[in-house]
Amino acid sequence: MTTTPARPADLYGHGLRLLLDKDIPAWVDLWDEDGVFEFPFAPEGWPRRLEGKTAVSDYMRDYPNHIDLHDFPDLKIHQTDDAETIVVEMRGVGRLVHSGAPFDMTYIAVVSVVDGRITRYRDYWNPLAVPQDGAADFTRSGR
Template identity: 70%
Template sequence: MSVPVSISPAELYRHGLRLLLAKDIPGWVGLWAEDGVMEFPFAPPGRPTRLAGRAAIADYMRPYPDHIDLHDFPEADLRIHRTTDPRTVVAEMRGVGRLVQTGRSFDMTYIAVVTVEGGRFTSYRDYWNPLAVLEPGVDFTGSSSR
């Protein structure tokens, strides 16, 4: 997918959310710079805390729709804040859906710090709560679970 270089970080972020809801993981990965970095500061032990490069991000995200069936990122809960760096935004949001393996409801709030350069994600720090979805015996995102 081709993304205009002039797209703002907030616009790119919103577009990425639409792709995730459409379960278009290749499209979402296509929004990344080749050398982009995704970090999970609150990842539980044994899970990745840092993914370096579009290929690593693609490998990590590929099984995501098989484990989490996202239904919505409610607009009322989405806030995208500009920062003093025009390339970086802070997003507050809520994701709603279900865990595919158990059928259990999925409802989680997130904060992400996202940097965009040249119309592509270059840095994405995802502050999510792993305790909200972890259940004994449930591996909801494969071997490189989120």
């Protein structure tokens, strides 16, 4: 049995491994029941805020059916003055499942963890970087 890391940076790294393993239920289990997932740059018609673990689960459930992630290169995790909050810079690379088009997205995230659970995740991804032939994949997955 593995234990879930409590430190924000360790928990985040563990979560990335779960996403690469396509273990979405285990990734969702990293969330607090009242956690908030925000997308400040989401375009019109795409979710900007998810409230609660159930909403996060619903949003992420089919993610591996749309985006096949292979790696998170260029990962940098920055500590902040708040021990519960980190700032993450990274790329997610893989392919869009429906079209087979390459997927290469740069992310900046601000993540807060309390008592070993994600309580707030602000995902500053760039919707303009989505390949046009992959837009349907993102729309169906909420991304």
